[in-house]
Amino acid sequence: MEPTKRFSSKLLVAGLLLVLTCFPAISQKRRYTAATKYVPVMEYDPKRNATFDLAAAIKEAHRTHRNVLIEVGGDWCSWCHTLDKFFAAHPELMQLRDKNFVTLKVNYSDENQNKEVLSRYPEISGYPHIFFLDSHGKLLISQDTGVLESGRSYNLEKFTTVLTNWGPKGKPVQP
Numbered sequence: 001m002e003p004t005k006r007f008s009s010k011l012l013v014a015g016l017l018l019v020l021t022c023f024p025a026i027s028q029k030r031r032y033t034a035a036t037k038y039v040p041v042m043e044y045d046p047k048r049n050a051t052f053d054l055a056a057a058i059k060e061a062h063r064t065h066r067n068v069l070i071e072v073g074g075d076w077c078s079w080c081h082t083l084d085k086f087f088a089a090h091p092e093l094m095q096l097r098d099k100n101f102v103t104l105k106v107n108y109s110d111e112n113q114n115k116e117v118l119s120r121y122p123e124i125s126g127y128p129h130i131f132f133l134d135s136h137g138k139l140l141i142s143q144d145t146g147v148l149e150s151g152r153s154y155n156l157e158k159f160t161t162v163l164t165n166w167g168p169k170g171k172p173v174q175p
Helices: 003-035 050-064 078-088 091-100 156-165
Strands: 066-072 102-106 129-133 139-144
Touching: 050 102, 078 091, 078 102, 091 102, 091 129, 091 156
Parallel strands: 066 102
Antiparallel strands: 066 129, 129 139
């Protein structure tokens, strides 16, 4: 075999090996990107890292042009469960929330008080408690949910007003 043919054969083999060794890295990168897609935190979990979760929620809010809604509470809190049921019973309210906010549940319990995150915000007097942040993480309002209650549940009109007012396109007004 001629030297130039041997050289071009070796070059072809080397090129083919390079492509084959890079292919797994390319497909692995795709899997990594798909695996890192934002997943909202919709449960009070004392084992979660609220600092990491908040940073991810703010990043997602900025990317999607939404604000952040932080619900602070715990599985021990009966009104937290009432709030979950209230959203489930009012799909239009849940749609309004999800369209305008990245929702993040932050656990507060004896097991984990999440002091590092919650110390950034005003003191909480009752649970659940809601903080509205803009897409950069700046606090817009600290909202006591007690004023949104009606009997043994919540008031749809008041909740709709609060979500509308503190959404990314709403004009902030005190509820």
